[in-house]
Amino acid sequence: MGLHIGDTAPDFTVDTQNGEISLHDWAGDSWVFFFSHPADFTPVCTTEMGRTAQLAGEFEKRNVKPLGLSTDTAEEHARWIEDVNDTQNTNLTFPIVADADLTIAKLYDMIHPDQSETAAVRSVFIIDPDKKIRLTMTYPMSVGRNFDEILRAIDALQFSDKHGVATPADWREGKDAIIPPSVSDEDAKSRFPQGFTTLRPYLRTVQID
Known part of the structure; x- marks a missing residue:
C-alpha cells in the first residue's frame, strides 16, 4: 500500500554525499521537500538538481529543507554534483540520499515497474514539521518538475495552516x-x-x- 496524505513520513537512516542522516532528526522543526530522480549523470535530473540548488534562498525563507534521492551511491552523487554545479551555474549543498539497494525508493513507492525496475520516478513529498505527508506529486521520467508550482503549493499549505x-x-x-x-x-x-x-x-x- 502506498503512502497517503496525512500519513507520518516513514523515518530512515541513510548515507548521503554529506554523510549519514536520519530523516526525522535531520528535518527537525523544518518542512521537507523530499524528491526522487531516476539517476545521476542524466540530463533532466541535472537540471532539476540545479534548479533546487538555485532556489536555496526560497526554500530557506519558507523553512523548507530539500532532500534528493536516487538509486546511486553517495560517491556517485559527489562526482555528479560537480557536473550539476558546472552546467547549472550553482552550488548544490543539500543532501542526496544514496539508495543503491532501492530500500527507501520502495518504502516511498518511487519504483514504478512500467517505468523502471531499478530507477525511481520523479516523486515529490512535502513533509511538515510534525513529519506528516502533506502533499505528493509524481512525474514521469521524461518530464521535469515545475518548481514554481512546488513553491506555490508549499506557500498554500503554510498559508492554510496559519489562517x-x-x-x-x-x-x-x-x-x-x-x-x-x-x-x-x-x-x-x-x-x-x-x-x-x-x-x-x-x-x-x-x-x-
Missing part, C-alpha cells in the same frame, strides 16, 4: 482565500472581522493581508 482557510485554483499570496464549509457564518464573522464575500452558501471568499 485556517483553503486556497482556490491558481492561488498565490495576495489573492483571496476560501473559508471552509465547516466554518459557520457566525464563526467566520468572528474569525474574519475584515468581512468576507458569499458567492454561494458553500463558497465564501476572504482577503487576508
Whole structure:
C-alpha cells in the first residue's frame, strides 16, 4: 500500500554525499521537500538538481529543507554534483540520499515497474514539521518538475495552516482565500472581522493581508 496524505513520513537512516542522516532528526522543526530522480549523470535530473540548488534562498525563507534521492551511491552523487554545479551555474549543498539497494525508493513507492525496475520516478513529498505527508506529486521520467508550482503549493499549505482557510485554483499570496464549509457564518464573522464575500452558501471568499 502506498503512502497517503496525512500519513507520518516513514523515518530512515541513510548515507548521503554529506554523510549519514536520519530523516526525522535531520528535518527537525523544518518542512521537507523530499524528491526522487531516476539517476545521476542524466540530463533532466541535472537540471532539476540545479534548479533546487538555485532556489536555496526560497526554500530557506519558507523553512523548507530539500532532500534528493536516487538509486546511486553517495560517491556517485559527489562526482555528479560537480557536473550539476558546472552546467547549472550553482552550488548544490543539500543532501542526496544514496539508495543503491532501492530500500527507501520502495518504502516511498518511487519504483514504478512500467517505468523502471531499478530507477525511481520523479516523486515529490512535502513533509511538515510534525513529519506528516502533506502533499505528493509524481512525474514521469521524461518530464521535469515545475518548481514554481512546488513553491506555490508549499506557500498554500503554510498559508492554510496559519489562517485556517483553503486556497482556490491558481492561488498565490495576495489573492483571496476560501473559508471552509465547516466554518459557520457566525464563526467566520468572528474569525474574519475584515468581512468576507458569499458567492454561494458553500463558497465564501476572504482577503487576508
